[in-house]
Amino acid sequence: MPMSPDYRDRLFPILPEVAAHFGTPFHIYDETGIRETGTRLRRLFARLGGFQEYYAVKALPNPRILQIMQELGFGFDCSSVAELLLARQVGARGEALMFTSNNTSAEDFHTALADGGSLLNLDDISLVPKVPRMPETICFRYNPGPRRSGNSIIGNPVEAKYGVAHHQLIDAYRAAMARGARRFGLHTMLASNERNHLYMVQTVEMLLEVARWIGAELGIRFDFINMGGGLGIAYHPDEAPFDLEAMADGILRQLDAFGADQGYVPRLFMESGRYMTGPHGVLVVRAINRKEIYRTYIGVDASMSALMRPGMYGAYHHIEVPGKSADLPVETVDVVGSLCENNDKFALQRPLPPIDEGDLLVIQDTGAHGHAMGFNYNGKLRPKELLLRADGRVELIRRAETVEDYFATLQFEAQTLLP
Numbered sequence: 001m002p003m004s005p006d007y008r009d010r011l012f013p014i015l016p017e018v019a020a021h022f023g024t025p026f027h028i029y030d031e032t033g034i035r036e037t038g039t040r041l042r043r044l045f046a047r048l049g050g051f052q053e054y055y056a057v058k059a060l061p062n063p064r065i066l067q068i069m070q071e072l073g074f075g076f077d078c079s080s081v082a083e084l085l086l087a088r089q090v091g092a093r094g095e096a097l098m099f100t101s102n103n104t105s106a107e108d109f110h111t112a113l114a115d116g117g118s119l120l121n122l123d124d125i126s127l128v129p130k131v132p133r134m135p136e137t138i139c140f141r142y143n144p145g146p147r148r149s150g151n152s153i154i155g156n157p158v159e160a161k162y163g164v165a166h167h168q169l170i171d172a173y174r175a176a177m178a179r180g181a182r183r184f185g186l187h188t189m190l191a192s193n194e195r196n197h198l199y200m201v202q203t204v205e206m207l208l209e210v211a212r213w214i215g216a217e218l219g220i221r222f223d224f225i226n227m228g229g230g231l232g233i234a235y236h237p238d239e240a241p242f243d244l245e246a247m248a249d250g251i252l253r254q255l256d257a258f259g260a261d262q263g264y265v266p267r268l269f270m271e272s273g274r275y276m277t278g279p280h281g282v283l284v285v286r287a288i289n290r291k292e293i294y295r296t297y298i299g300v301d302a303s304m305s306a307l308m309r310p311g312m313y314g315a316y317h318h319i320e321v322p323g324k325s326a327d328l329p330v331e332t333v334d335v336v337g338s339l340c341e342n343n344d345k346f347a348l349q350r351p352l353p354p355i356d357e358g359d360l361l362v363i364q365d366t367g368a369h370g371h372a373m374g375f376n377y378n379g380k381l382r383p384k385e386l387l388l389r390a391d392g393r394v395e396l397i398r399r400a401e402t403v404e405d406y407f408a409t410l411q412f413e414a415q416t417l418l419p
């Protein structure tokens, strides 16, 4: 199911007033829903003591959202300098930060180790000598290659640029130990938007097998395993939701078995982004044009700069027109933005109630990898972000981009070089 009935019941009645006050388009996120999902996740793994969710900052890099994650007791998975700085802005330090970069630069390392540091998750064996100073705790990202199949968004592990190959793992940990590492983590991230909970259980099983093998080879214990993110959500009303309870059950069983044969249990880390916030955000747009040519086009006041997923992945995002019952006779339309690319479409050949100019459309499940993925091609600007707070207030948490922002990089000191 896309947007929850509870969020819909709270949002739709106030939407005209919110739209009139703040102006469209905007993403609006649901604090109540985010807190409920976070609490549910925490409760499922409560008996594990050291369970830690590191919210994947790239899914929704807004400090106000990160603050809520922090109040839930979560850390942050960062993959860039900017994400580290953002997470530190809300006060996260040290082991509350997991730094999972790839093709890591010297600047990445510098920022990751500065200001209280972070947990370093190395993406390649060649990076071991490049870490300016080896922290006491080190983690490697594992790429199982042909041992596992990925899924369509992340792709086949054999072709994925991420992680340390199976045959390099022992040497990678050994090299880190030689440089002074004393505590160890093992990470992987293989799938994206995967709705089969068994895939995640198998990922944990795989990590534990690798931990057994490396543990025996090198005589080390693993402080933690990090199963990554990738838990899927149902974008389409016909899709089955992810079974979080069944996943937790399966994982707990794997960890119990590991404890029984190894005499200890590593901490479990997770880096879920989409699952935590995806369903708790919607993009609200207004219909501004209706065009009848070979097809009917509903032109709205946002473009793919606000939401890339349909254009980039052909992703389905459910759309509702508040105030217009889904029982009305539908018409089949394309819902489009104004960017000069024909994939700037929020919906293709979608049956929707008849839409008039001025109607509000609610494009759903934009709470992760939505606003964050936007870009400025064609001078299209990203919209504002709002938060429907638990106390019922609506708070502006990011202003819309302006043309001044777009032109900001054109202000610089003149310089030339005659080589």
Ligand SMILES: *Cc1c(COP(=O)(O)O)cnc(C)c1O
Binding pocket: 056, 058, 059, 077, 079, 100, 189, 191, 192, 193, 228, 229, 230, 231, 271, 272, 273, 274, 275, 368
């Ligand atoms: C993107 C990413 C995540 C989050 O993925 P979701 O699909 O949003 O759960 C977690 N870990 C890493 C390393 C990532 O790159």
